[in-house]
Amino acid sequence: MRTKFIKQLVEEAHHDKRIFLVVGDLGYHVVEPFAEAFPERFLNVGIAEQNMTGIAAGLAMSGYNVYTYSIGNFPTLRCIEQIRNDIAYHHANVKVVAVGAGYSYAGLGATHQATEDIGAIRSIPNMVVATPGDPLESEAITRISAHYNGPMYIRLGRAGEKIVHSDMPQDFKIGDILTLKDNGQATAVIACGSILDKARQSIEEKNLAHDLYSIPFVKPINKMQLKQIAESHSSGLIIMEEHQKSCGAGSAIIECLNDMYASGELSIYPKVRRIAINDEFLPIVGSQDYLRNIAGLSL
């Protein structure tokens, strides 16, 4: 995912001189192609994420479209107030990019596991929250972000994820939900982030009678698409994500469904099962797959 991100960002930067990449001393063997091609639009600020985020806001206020890049919780929770006040409140043209969604850096421990970031950032006004599910989504979202004039959070997995989509819709835009498999089943699985591939695998291997969707934006959500999915799956929805249950994609979807039902836009209130992290830090070490299973993140 991060490979597609940097490749696409380099591509965009060739056409748009406003694109600027700021890193917090991370991105070894990732950011070099950008740094070499555009040294005047690249900056390593050092291990100082509050400063990195403030600098990004200042650069954006000077006319740049700025990407901050780091891993885990460093570009998000570590500097959440700079994201809120300096970027979001000023509607500064900054894209906050974090690599290592969920248990991507499983073995590095809870300090490096990004499992509350969606909740923290989606609650901030003006922020778009992008959660690509595979490398093609990562590429498409990077392209969209380069042309979007405003603040956005892009939550990437890491490297080596499988491509899940056979192709991406040409008219894919902010908020859209993507269909992976729609065979008219009674249950719809909506996966958020790189756990999408695990959802697909489980459905295939266990031969589950489920349709499959990816939700590449937790905020905003295309309400009409969500309504259509909810109303066409009589047995309900299963939302799967690698994030705390209390505040992630599942919460966002339920809020959206609830508001639509309350206002009469939605004709039925669907049964929603959430597969997410259950308000805990995992006490043991393990691979990403191992920790996903320990946390119960499987269909």
Next chain:
Amino acid sequence: MTIKEIQEFAKDIRRTAVQLVHNTNTSHIGGSLSQADILAVLYSGILNISPETVDSPLRDRFIESKGHCCSSLYAALALRGFIDRNDLMENFCRNGSLYFEHVSHKLPGIELSTGSLGHGLPVACGMALGSKRSGNRYNVFCMIGDGEINEGSNWEAIMFAVQHKLDNLCVILDKNKMQALGCTTEILNLDPIADKIRTFGWNVIEIDGHDIAQIQDAFDNFRNNKDTPTFIIANTIKGKGVSFMENNLKFHYSAPNEAEMKIAMEELK
């Protein structure tokens, strides 16, 4: 402008600021008065900005990082025609207006909404770097407080500005020696602050922050300095200009009452 004219302008800023907090019974007049002379110099020919050029990419940027001290900055902006003085006097902190009790970018002439301390300097660094990298030449001025510099984010930016030779960045430390619960030296003593900042590699200038000529000289020094950012330590008095407010922690919080207001206006004539 002559020194005398700038002194009169500073007095006008002080009168307006005191009137604003009195009218609305709001806080932070002490820190607003301590920075008034510096604001008067900045808005008397130092800052390359006018009401007509607030959106120009080549304008100088001024960031008021100690955003709670908005009353004297609003006063300076009103007296220089960036905002309407009558509108300000009538609507400061009123329901539905844009005159927030901390500086707000919703108003013309204000670059950054601040109030949470330690945010201004990193953003100022970004703007200064933006000038260097884009070729749009301008200077960035950032006012910070001596209580504010407790915040660690300032020190990240202090390292950064030297590393990237931001000689178009000028920090003014309004060293009024008091913070929310008392004297800075008793809470988190950063003295000798000049030595500390100099050790980081900045061009450090220490002045009397109420002496107009010294303030002007410091900005001249900044403009002639190359390769290093400038850090002006302005020794000031919290509440300066109104005898009973000077060095009085009460006026970090309280507005003058009717009787105090009469004395203040008499002293600021």
